[in-house]
Structures are given as C-alpha cells and as structure tokens.
Amino acid sequence: MRRQLRQAGAGLKGYGRLLRYALADWKGWAFIVGVTLLSSAFDLLTPWPMKVLVDQVLGQEPMPESIARVVQVLPGGGTAGGLIAWVAGAGLAIFGVGSLMDVLLTRAWLRVGQGMVYRLAADLFARLLRRSLLFHRRNSVGDSMSRITGDSWCVYKLVDTLLFAPGHALITLIGMVVLMARMDPNLTLLALAVAPFLTGSSLLLGRPIRAAARARREIESRIQSHVQQTLSGIPVVQAFAREEHEQNRLRQFTEAAVRAQQRSTLVGGLSELASGLIVTLGTGLVLWFGARQVLRGELTVGSLLVFLAYLGSLQTQLKAFTGIHAALQEIGASVDRVHEVLEAVPEVSDRPGALTLRSARGHVRLEEVTFGYEPGRPVLQQVSLELPPGHIVALVGVSGAGKSTLAALLGRLFDPWQGRLTLDGIDFRDLRLA
Helix, strand or coil, rough: CCHHHHHHHHHHHHHHHHHHHHHHHHHHHHHHHHHHHHHHHHHHHHHHHHHHHHHHHHCCCCCCCHHHHHHHHHCCCCCCHHHEEEEHHHHHHHHHHHHHHHHHHHHHHHHHHHHHHHHHHHHHHHCCCCCCCCHHHCCCCCHHHHHHHCCCHHHHHHHHHHHHHHHHHHHHHHHHHHHHHHCCCHHHHHHHHHHHHHHHHHCCCHHHHHHHHHHHHHHHHHHHHHHHHHHHHHHHHHHCCHHHHHHHHHHHHCCCCHHHHHHHHHHHHHHHHHHHHHHHHHHHHHHHHHHHHHHHHCHHHHHHHHHHHHHHHHHHHHHHHCCCCHHHHHHHHHHHHHHHHCCCCCCCCCCCEEECCCCCCCEEEEEEEEEEEEEEEEEEEEEEEEEECCCCCCCCHHHHHHHHHHHHHCCCCCCCCCEEEEECCCCCECCCCC
16 A cells, blocks of 8 residues: 555656646646636537527527527517527527637647647657666667657646646536536536546556556557667668568567557446446436426426536536546556656766866776676776876777777766776766766
8 A cells, every 4th residue: 555655656746747848838828728718618608599499489488588688689589580590690609619719729739738748858858868878778779769759748648638628627517517506406416426436437447557558658669669770770681681580570569569459448448438338327317307307397498408418518527537547547658658767867977066177188097997788797897907198009809808898988988887987086977977
C-alpha cells in the first residue's frame, strides 16, 4: 500500500512538471476559456427549440411568459406556421453559432497544445544532447527519436485529459444539472446516480490499460530502433547477406506490436463496454420514470425531450471525468519514458563551484585511471600517463586496447571510475564542461 501511495505521489509530481509546459501560453488559455463559456451556453440552448415546437406548437401547453414576450415581437409569431419557421430558424442559428465556437475552440487548442509538444520535444532533445557517450552507447538512436517525436505528445494528451476536456465538461455539466434540477429534481438525481458506477469501472481497468500501453510503446520504439540501425548500416547488411535475417527480426517485432495492440484494444474495449452498459441502463431508468410522469401530467412531452437530450450530453460529460483515470494510465507509459530523460542525472556534469578555464599550459597527467563501459568489465586498468606541453604522443595498440577510450577520457566525454586526469594540476572534474 505504501509503495502504491509513493508511486501515485511520484506520478502526480511528474504530471505537475509536464503541466508547467502549458503555462507559457496564458493568452491562448484565456481565449480558450472565453470560447468554452460561449460554446457551453449554446450547447445548453440546443434542445429548447424542440421543446417549444412539441409543447406550444404541436401541443396545447401554455407558453412560458419569458418566451411569450419574445414571440409577440416576432413577425408572424402569432400563427402556428410562423412560429414553426422561427423555431426551425432558431435551431439552425444555435447549431451554426455553436459549430463556429467549436471550430474556434479546436483551432485554439491545437495551436496551444502543439506549442506545448514542441517545447517538451526541444527540452528532450537538449537533454539527450548533453547525455554522455556512455548513455548513447547503451541506448539506440531509434529509441531516443521515439521519445522526442512520439512520447513528447504525452503533454498534449495530459493537458487535454486533466484540463481541457474536463474544464469544458464541468462548465456544461453545471449548467445542465441546474436546468435539469429546475425541471425535475428526482429525475436529475436518478441521472446522476450512474456516475459512481462509471468511476468504479474506470478504476478497475486502469492498471491493465497502463500495462498494455507501456508494452505497446516499448515495442514501437524497438521497431523504430531496428529500422534506423539496419538502414544506417545497410553496407554491412548487404556485404554479409543479412537482408533476410533483418527482415525476419522486423517481422518478429511487428508481430509483437500487433499482439500488444490487441491487448490494448481488448482492455480498452472492455472499459468502453462497461461504461456503455452503465449509461444505457441509466438512460432506460430515466426514460421509464419520465414517461410515467408525462402520463400522470407531472411533466410535458417537450420537457421530457429536453431532459433526455441533456441526459445524453450529461453522460458524455461524466465520461470526461470518469475516463480520466483510464486515460492517465494510457498516457502514463509515454510520461514515464519522458521523465526517464528529464529526470536522469547526467553521467558527466559540472561539480559545484567548477572553474572556468581561461588559459592553460597544457600539461596533462593520468593517475591510476580505471574505466569501462559495463560494470565489472574495465577497458583501462590503472593507467598512468604524462603528456607534457609541446610534445606529440602516439598511442599504438591492437583494436580494443583502449586507444579511443583514452582519447575520449581526455576530452572528458567520460569520467573515470577510479583515479583522475589533471590539466596543469587541476582535476578535470573541477573544470566546467563548457
């Protein structure tokens, strides 16, 4: 239990770090909030022309005073034909303006969201540029490319899941609940009763969704790495007639990717099935109770139609909240891979108080230096060497003797495991990398 709480805390901290990428474009967010309010208002107005048509035009229900005052000033509003025309026009107008608001909202969100993605991708690229050669020897170029070009989109999905979609849903949800409660409080409570069940199904399937998503992202990264390595080494592949071998390896990777996608789709389908079943049962109950109230004269047909329209939208908005957990599990695989880069401690870095090299005579010494690329397998063991200024020193030896490794240590592309390198008596690690 404690480990799960620590993991949850680490996950929230990681999500919070990524959400900071959204703060850079506050003007864009201000525009999004304003358009969201207008869009939600038009969503609330959508079913009301139908209510007027059913209750006041086709039925014999008295017209509410607020609507009656508006109808009186409309040309032809006093006749059934004229009122039908105005109702149809109002429906078209609401749909048109609402659609325009949705287009503006989508366009603004894409601009703001893609800006976050590119800022994160730039940070990942900068971090990878500063990782040591030891890191790049152990990690393929394809995997690094996959993190920059693919996993960086997790910030877009994360903000969409935690802020954009829930924010829009919350505003619309509050307005709908207020209007539904004014029409019938009991039916409103019945409609909201499905929310706990939707939340429970989402939490139940959250962990399998995360595991399936991580497996899929890792196998996709392997495919990209294999293709990059094979094509970059195509002369060697063709020289040793390894085309069929590499093709078979790619086939194995793609088969594994298909299996991972099937698992992810299966778990996601079960989640959708559970939520869809709960929503259908809730709608059936509301329809049954609402129809009985219409038969008893406690509710008009138009009000029931508005209620049902709101109910469908209400359940869609609830899914935006109940689906947060499952969506975060899906995104979590990419978030983990991003944080592996952002939070990694550089193998070679500046010490606190490192000195800036202004000038140097160039006297280099290696003192009992031991270094290797894999733990327990040193390439250089207790190497001592003096390189005086103005001298040319040649390193001669068989392939694998450590000549290139020694040159890399002199450029501080690595730090030794043991011993030290000095420049004019100053330890390399006490000098700034720049």
